[in-house]
Amino acid sequence: MAPPKSDLPQGTLDLLILKVTALGPVHGYAIAQRLEQVSRGVVQVPEGSLYPALHRLENRGLLAADWKETETGREAKFYRLTRKGLKQLETETADWHRLIDAIGLILGMADGGAR
Amino acid sequence: MAPPKSDLPQGTLDLLILKVTALGPVHGYAIAQRLEQVSRGVVQVPEGSLYPALHRLENRGLLAADWKETETGREAKFYRLTRKGLKQLETETADWHRLIDAIGLILGMADGGAR
DNA sequence: TGTTAATGCATAGAAGCACGAGGTATTAGA
DNA sequence: TCTAATACCTCGTGCTTCTATGCATTAACA
Structure with a gap:
């Protein structure tokens, strides 16, 4: 029984x-499979979400790609994180946590909190 | 100095x-102030984000609005949650937590060996 | 042998949302 | 009188996500 899926913000x-x-x-x-x-x-x-996103990240210089062979002997485009991408990952992760904590505060609001 | 703000997903x-x-x-x-x-x-x-969202929610029947007087004696449009809106809030909150947990798993992936 | 499923890439079109910029009107205070 | 705060609204832009579609290869299977 597959858990219900959620659309990504x-x-x-x-x-x-x-x-x-x-x-x-x-x-x-493989990225899509890993995430799932x-x-x-x-x-x-x-x-339709994955590939545009990859191209976007590549164009922004956060990812770099090379064609290589997979373990099963097929050609595939392997993406790796650039130095710039790593920096971006760090700041975005920090931003994410800050935002999630903030939303947690809001969702945790009880009626007693105001007035 | 204001804390760094995050754009909402x-x-x-x-x-x-x-x-x-x-x-x-x-x-x-007041909603915007409360959230902040x-x-x-x-x-x-x-x-520019707030009012379109309110109209959206009202059109979907999740909120209902009445014009009333604020404490300072001004006319303002007071929104209240409908029964349908409450149901929506519950499911969306559950979805949110499920998604946050899932993303937490991904962001917590170890890069290689134990740590 | 024909057909389906899985792997692996890609694009186009539509829909949706957040945001900045602009506008109206009232009230309180310097 | 001028400014800031309150309180509402809408248009246009930009961006992302999703559905649908297409291509090509390989493996399983009936």
């Missing part, structure tokens, strides 16, 4: 991709 | 508004 996909590529070079298809597996099916990345 | 603003209105009727301007205060300045809601 705008901007978080880039962060997740940067995180996965930070662990070593991977090709796009680790999140236990909650995060699902359609290819 | 697309989709989260509605959730936050629903949460604030769940605590009692409030007018739009409780989040300690991290969440900032420009009016």
Whole structure:
């Protein structure tokens, strides 16, 4: 029984991709699988979201790509994190936590908190 | 010096508004202030985001509005959560936590060996 | 052998949302 | 009188995400 999937808030996909590529070079298809597996099916990345995001990150110089062979002997485009991408990953991760904490405060508001 | 603000990921603003209105009727301007205060300045809601969101939620039947007088004797549009809005708030809150946990798993992925 | 499923890449079009900039009006205070 | 704060609104831009579609290869399978 697959857990219900959630649409990703705008901007978080880039962060997740940067995180996965930070662990070593991977090709796009594997990134989507990784995200789905680790999140236990909650995060699902359609290819129409994935590939534009990868190109976006590559154009911004946060990722670099080379064509290589996969373990199964197929050609695939392996992405790796650039130094600039690593910096971006760090700041975006910090931003993410700050934002999540802030939203947690809001969602945790009780009726007694005001007035 | 104001704490660094974060742009809201697309989709989260509605959730936050629903949460604030769940605590009692409030007018739009106060919603933005509440969010900013409780989040300690991290969440900032420009009016160009706020009012479209309120109209959106009202059109979807999640909020209802009445013109009333504020404590300072001014006319303002007070929003309150409908029954449908409450249901929506509950499911969206659950979705949010599920997603945050999932992303937490991803961001917590170790880069290699134990640590 | 034909067909489906999985792998792996890509783009186009539509829909949605946040934001900046601009506008109106009232009230309080310097 | 001028400014700041309160309180509402809308238009246009920019960006992302998703659905749908296309291509090509390989493996499984009926």
